[in-house]
Every structure is written in structure tokens, then in C-alpha cells.
Amino acid sequence: MTRQQQRLSALRGLLEKILHGQERITLEIGSGHGHYLTAYAAAHPSRFCLGIDIMSERLVRSERKQTRAGLTNLAFVHASAEDLLVALPDNVLLDDILILFPDPWPKRRHHKNRLIQHPFLSQLAARSISGARLCFRTDFGEYFAYAQSAVTAHQAWRIDPVASWPFEMPTVFQTRASAYDSLIAIRT
Numbered sequence: 001m002t003r004q005q006q007r008l009s010a011l012r013g014l015l016e017k018i019l020h021g022q023e024r025i026t027l028e029i030g031s032g033h034g035h036y037l038t039a040y041a042a043a044h045p046s047r048f049c050l051g052i053d054i055m056s057e058r059l060v061r062s063e064r065k066q067t068r069a070g071l072t073n074l075a076f077v078h079a080s081a082e083d084l085l086v087a088l089p090d091n092v093l094l095d096d097i098l099i100l101f102p103d104p105w106p107k108r109r110h111h112k113n114r115l116i117q118h119p120f121l122s123q124l125a126a127r128s129i130s131g132a133r134l135c136f137r138t139d140f141g142e143y144f145a146y147a148q149s150a151v152t153a154h155q156a157w158r159i160d161p162v163a164s165w166p167f168e169m170p171t172v173f174q175t176r177a178s179a180y181d182s183l184i185a186i187r188t
Helices: 003-018 035-043 056-069 081-087 108-113 118-126 141-153 172-176
Strands: 024-029 048-053 074-078 093-100 128-138 157-159 181-187
Touching: 003 074, 003 081, 024 035, 024 081, 035 048, 035 056, 035 074, 035 093, 048 056, 056 074, 081 118, 118 128, 118 141, 128 141, 141 157, 141 181
Parallel strands: 024 048, 024 093, 048 074, 093 128
Antiparallel strands: 128 181, 157 181
């Protein structure tokens, strides 16, 4: 078994345990230290929230917040977005997807690493309910324009210009930003 297969197998087992009995979840990709998603889960007790990040030390801090808050509708997992979408149990669909201040990969040669791209939008759409919201926020104007263009060009998503942000609470990066842009796309 390759390392990737082992990683995906372990992630599948963990997700089946964590998401047992869940059919719809709110997913935050790049949950950082868990400030935003912990507050979101506390404000939305009927929703199950899952935060993922690729940095282990961030997850330790996130889990401490979840434990202190005593939230049973929240979990944090060490995973990339791509791996999570592959390992997510078939019966679990995404209701809301939150991507807040992701790495903008500003150098042109690194644009291929940006999360918001056509293949990734297709993967998200395949795992989302009709009407799911993709909420994206960044303080890097060039990435916002890039993401807006990618979402507009994708057949499974449409930008909703009048949709309200689902939950306002400044993230760490948001408090550092002098300005930022947001978009909400709806799964068609």
C-alpha cells in the first residue's frame, strides 16, 4: 500500500467515526487555530461542523477550543481538502463550505497551488447538496479576481451577489487585513 493509500484509508476510518449519523456538514477548509469555526458551531448547534488543516499544531489549538467550549457538533481533522473530499463517507454531503483567507500563492508560477480552481470546484460540487454555499474570503485582490472568475466559469456554481455572509466573526487574518473581499457561490 502506498503512503497516500494508507493516509486515505486512515482518514476514511477517522471520518466514519467522527461523522457517524451525520448526513450534512459545514466544512471549513484551512481552519487555522479554530477561532471562527468554534464560534460558528456554538452559534449553530443543529449543524455539525468539521474543520480541516494541514498544520498539526493548529489542530491542537483548535481541539482545545472545542473542548473548552464543550461542543459536540464540532471536530477538527488533519487533512488536505483534496484528501478529505476523497475520504468523506458517501452518505455525508457538504451543506456549507467556508474558505477564509487561504494562502493566495501570489507568484505566477505558484498559481497552480491555489485552492479555488476548476477541478477543485468540481470535486466540491460532487460532494455538496444542491443549494450548498461556498463562502470565500480573501484580502488578496488578485486572488479574489482569480477565484471569482473560476467560480463564474464553473457550471455547478453561481455567485449570489445578494447572499449574506453566514456568520460574522473576524478571523485572525481578517483583523490584520486593511480590506478584504467576499463571495458566496451557490451549488446549482
